[in-house]
Amino acid sequence: xxxxxxxxxxxxxxxxxxxxxxxxxxxxxxxxxxxxxxxxxxxxxxxxxxxxxxxxxxxxxxxxxxxxxxxxxxxxxxxxxxxxxxxxxxxxxxxxxxxxxxxxxxxxxxxxxxxxxxxxxxx
Numbered sequence: 001x002x003x004x005x006x007x008x009x010x011x012x013x014x015x016x017x018x019x020x021x022x023x024x025x026x027x028x029x030x031x032x033x034x035x036x037x038x039x040x041x042x043x044x045x046x047x048x049x050x051x052x053x054x055x056x057x058x059x060x061x062x063x064x065x066x067x068x069x070x071x072x073x074x075x076x077x078x079x080x081x082x083x084x085x086x087x088x089x090x091x092x093x094x095x096x097x098x099x100x101x102x103x104x105x106x107x108x109x110x111x112x113x114x115x116x117x118x119x120x121x122x123x
Contacts, residue, residue, distance in 0.1 A: 061070050083091065 061067065064070060064073065
């Protein structure tokens with residue numbers, strides 16, 4: 001009885017071994033079309049740095065709305081830089097009118113010393 005169980009257990013392994021041996025003898029060979037697609041995909045994935053940069057710019061331009069949106073963004077950048085570097089006098093007057101007071105109402109002391117350190121154990 002013991003011998004029958006061991007024979008039953010070995011039989012599927014022997015059958016599988018014959019299939020594995022046949023698979024090792026005949027290795028699958030990919031056709032030329034598959035190899036061409038794999039190489040084309042690999043070339044698309046790993047482009048030189050300048051082509052990747054150009055592709056990223058094109059994707060960003062398309063995501064933002066094309067050339068007109070990029071031109072508007074460039075104009076806004078230039079105007080923001082201009083207003084930030086050379087602040088015209090009119091901006092200060094408009095800010096004073098919007099806030100409704102003098103310049104002291106707009107000023108905030110960001111370096112208040114230990115004002116927040118005294119609140120450390122309060123909560």
